[in-house]
Amino acid sequence: MKFFNQDIITDHNNFWQHSKIKVILYWSIVVLCLAGILSPPLALFIGIVIAQVGHPYAKLNSKLTSKLLQISVVGLGFGMNLTSAIKAGKEGILFTVISIFGTLVLGYGLGKIMKIEKKTSFLVSAGTAICGGSAIAAVSPVIKANEEQISASLGTIFILNAIALFIFPIIGHYFELSQHQFGLWSAIAIHDTSSVVGAASSYGAEALQVATTVKLARALWIIPVVYLAMQLFKNKESKAKIPYFIGYFILAIIANTYVPFVQKISPYVVDASKIGLTLTLFLIGTSLSRKVIQAVGVKPLIQGVILWITISVAALYVVIHLSN
Numbered sequence: 569m570k571f572f573n574q575d576i577i578t579d580h581n582n583f584w585q586h587s588k589i590k591v592i593l594y595w596s597i598v599v600l601c602l603a604g605i606l607s608p609p610l611a612l613f614i615g616i617v618i619a620q621v622g623h624p625y626a627k628l629n630s631k632l633t634s635k636l637l638q639i640s641v642v643g644l645g646f647g648m649n650l651t652s653a654i655k656a657g658k659e660g661i662l663f664t665v666i667s668i669f670g671t672l673v674l675g676y677g678l679g680k681i682m683k684i685e686k687k688t689s690f691l692v693s694a695g696t697a698i699c700g701g702s703a704i705a706a707v708s709p710v711i712k713a714n715e716e717q718i719s720a721s722l723g724t725i726f727i728l729n730a731i732a733l734f735i736f737p738i739i740g741h742y743f744e745l746s747q748h749q750f751g752l753w754s755a756i757a758i759h760d761t762s763s764v765v766g767a768a769s770s771y772g773a774e775a776l777q778v779a780t781t782v783k784l785a786r787a788l789w790i791i792p793v794v795y796l797a798m799q800l801f802k803n804k805e806s807k808a809k810i811p812y813f814i815g816y817f818i819l820a821i822i823a824n825t826y827v828p829f830v831q832k833i834s835p836y837v838v839d840a841s842k843i844g845l846t847l848t849l850f851l852i853g854t855s856l857s858r859k860v861i862q863a864v865g866v867k868p869l870i871q872g873v874i875l876w877i878t879i880s881v882a883a884l885y886v887v888i889h890l891s892n
């Protein structure tokens with residue numbers, strides 16, 4: 569009995585020490601992100617590694633990531649000029665409309681052909697068409713998706729987002745895209761705002777401005793897509809979730825354009841926002857555990873990859889041949 573109790577104490581101490589190591593490792597990476605030492609892609613990669621050994625604050629991850637992303641995006645607005653933002657938004661609107669509805673139609677067709685569960689297929693299509701996890705979060709309650717369907721679609725989007733953050737800048741340099749072209753392309757072809765901003769920021773300041781503006785204009789299409797989902801899934805009682813933080817982003821641009829005091833502090837706000845984005849990508853990486861990846865399933869992942877490659881190639885062709 570004595571040895572049995574000793575074994576319990578030993579196991580408890582080992583568990584506590586392992587948990588303590590995870591907490592120390594987690595906060596050490598957070599500090600490195602806040603210090604600006606880690607780049608966005610590296611922060612994401614480290615987050616993915618930590619997800620495999622265990623995230624000490626997994627239950628808080630989703631809400632914290634969402635809020636931090638929104639605050640960081642609003643902060644980036646203080647580095648933009650209203651005239652340039654309007655120009656980028658106007659140029660990207662045609663690309664946006666065609667790509668969104670083209671992706672939804674193609675996704676519907678693939679879902680039918682591959683016999684993917686209807687709600688999962690629609691969530692993957694909506695996430696690819698608009699803005700990744702945000703679109704899935706908005707559409708899920710409307711179509712009454714269950715936890716398994718949401719996890720499969722989010723897992724698909726997050727996996728492809730992680731890949732995009734690493735390979736898009738490489739492809740952009742290979743095709744010698746200008747910063748303006750890369751900003752447009754990444755805003756259209758990368759799912760989540762976090763990965764769009766992360767990829768564009770590594771490409772250059774102009775790419776970041778174009779990408780952020782076009783992506784957030786694209787995010788507003790969550791509203792009509794939610795209403796479309798209501799009709800398709802015959803659920804007219806739900807309400808669309810409006811992404812209010814986009815309004816704050818616009819106010820930040822206006823303030824930076826016309827208020828002299830704001831213009832003086834804007835560079836510091838933008839720097840802080842970039843650090844916030846790096847931390848956001850680390851947190852997103854920590855959500856990509858083996859459990860999440862295994863829950864995706866082969867068919868939704870194949871659907872997501874086909875949709876992503878199609879929209880990426882089509883958008884790349886357009887920005888190379890039609891964009892100035």
